[in-house]
Amino acid sequence: MLHFKTIALLSSVTLIGCTSSPHAWQGQSGSKRVFIELKTTPEGTPQAFLSLPEQWIDKAQADTLVLSDESILAIFNRENIRFEGAFHSGKDSIQAEVTTYGKIREFTLGKVDSLRPIYFSQNPHPPYPYHSEEITYVSCDSIQVAGTLTIPSGKGPFPAAIIISGTGKQDRDGTFSGHKPFFKIADYLTRQGFIVLRTDDRGTGKTNGIYEEATTCDFARDAQAGIDYLKQRPETDTKHIGVIGHSEGGQVALMLGADSPDVSFVISLAGVGVDGLQILKLQNKAILRTTPGMTPERVDQFMSLFNTLFDKVHAVPLEQPLDIPLRQAFDQWVAQQDEATLKAVNFNDGRDEMFFSRYLHQAQGRWYREMINYDPENYIPRIRKPVLALNGDKDIMVPAKENLESIKQLLDKGGNTRYKIVELPGLNHMFQHCKECTREEIPDLEDVFSEEALQIMGDWLRENVEFR
Template sequence: MKNLLILLTIIGSLYNVKGQTIISDSIVCVSDSLCLKGTLSYPESGKKLPAVIIISGTGKQDRDGSFAEHKPFFEIAQCLNNAGFAVLRMDDRGVGESEGVYEDATTMDFVSDVKAEIELLKKHPNIDKDKIGLIGHSEGGAVAFILASSNKDVKFMVSLAGLAVDGYTSLILQNRAILENSKYVKPQDVDLYMNLYTCMFKAVKNTPLEKDIEPVLDSVFTIWKTEQSEENLIAMHMNDGRDQGFLYRYKNIAKKAWYRQMIRYNPEEFISNIKIPVLALNGDKDIMVTPEENLNNIERLLKKANNKNFKTVLLPDHNHMFQHCEECSQAEIPNLPEAISGETLDAMSAWLRRNVN
């Protein structure tokens, strides 16, 4: 590993951010026999630097967190490099230059990947191994909570809309918020959909992992449908065979190991054991990780841990991707002008300067 790091430093590129020279190295990290690739960027200071690892949320993402024309993880890295931090950001499994199949991975596989990345940083000649922290977005926040609760090499963390309620409750909150925000669902029909979703989510949560979930969902859906009026089925577009399309799509999601494990995720097991400094940010218009329930739970559980150094911040008019939003729907996200707001970057940078440097 030492020779690998020397080679990577030689092939690293240089660029300037606000007059400061930044080194950008290509990084290879081995996790579960898979080669994961990414970028480690840091200011050319000649000293040991504090470092953060950016952990992506649900869905296949490259090292820059790219969507549409935006690269929010790259912007985070530039901001924090300028603040004196090294930043490691990796392509997810099966994305970009990384090996593996993303769809076969679970949250605990992502935990293993970040563990390997921490070990890599500990051996890097420009990194202070006693100042390594995590920045986790959405599910990546859950990964950060898990590691911060048990890995002594993690010295601080930032949660960007990190998942801090249990997986089942998160699905309920998320789906209700999406339905209420949708132009295509009438307000009086929201409860109809949530009745169905609740039945399906409970079935997945309560079925042992070793048991085939598909026949269970077939049965639950059939019972639910027999209890509905024709009027309700038409309002929900569950008539004329479209119900079978819905069932087929949901079973394909629900049978995956990632989904079945995530619905059982219990943040209390982890957050209530975190003693290190924590910054938790949420947008007040986030419909994917609802801000009130998640920030309140972070505060409650960190107090339970007797954590004396944490801060929660609610950013007004911000969505799940920490952009200023207008409609604040998922569909709007790619069309918004900013990748990540200046307020978000400033909040992270200021907190990290105070608590780490």
């Protein structure tokens, strides 16, 4: 296929860069960047090149370019993109609309020399008033864990904490779409006088191993190895080492609070407080309810299917295979449904078999089978240390009400009175102020980690951790 280039220079235009030197502008909307360059050929013909890094578009050349002193229109046929903007401040900035496959995003672009990293103002930026050190230590299974240790300025020893990530491979900063929440937490707490250790998950960054073969108990052993490392550092006050866990990492933090004599405090950030079977049901129902176009009736239809499968996986003993009993439960559920229900859950044109195959593969994994059998009653009532549990009330991954209530009830059952439970209004699972509060909007939200949550953590630590 031939692609013809169309160039239109309006009569008022002053050509930008009538030499080979390009002029470039960059803007950001949520987690999406746009980068546009204007160049001229030796013959004086202007060209436009567009990059959308988060959409894997790199220096696409415009098929149509309409350029004037006031505005720019660039159309990229192959990529189905339209860039339309107005110059401001002597062409130092562009107010633009970028249309990709019919969806419009507004950008304010500023002049730059080259493509810059994605930027969120809440991410920490240098200079830092503390020491930062790249470290490694050995965990079980010959795992070489790599991470960053931040140490306050001044004379120690200092209280310390290790940050434990949630489900899914994450680097030491907890990076997603340019947001770095674990770096934010570490920066804040180190400025408050805490040593903080944050690490790359197995098979991520500079840590070796295979993440997919690990279970929650393996992650707990990795975290304990981090605590052992902190105990060896001369800057650490070994009587005051705590664990800070997010999501599944909050579950790990509570487990270590019960099992590790080295842990002196526990902070659970959207941590799992109910059993594994209940969290699966709560999570999936909350996600379905916030899915655009999902009616209450369809939510119930999907949950009927999901609950059937979850209950069967939970009922089969860990040492027994799943394939036959799960197949029987699935076939029985399908046979009991009418055509409207099967269509509502997208079980047409052979999709039922594709769904079952994918779910069976997931459910047979060691992590999944141990997770669904997790019981917080085996751990939380045994915690004798101070506990802080925070959740956002818009969290659909670890719904706040049920999980915080369970943590409180189990701490009370064990006789622990040194705890604080806080449900934060307007915050999602990643402790961001959300708008639609769906999973889809998380990457585009400006928040990296709630300042209110950080303040609560800092105040609580000052009340519960002694400083020398």
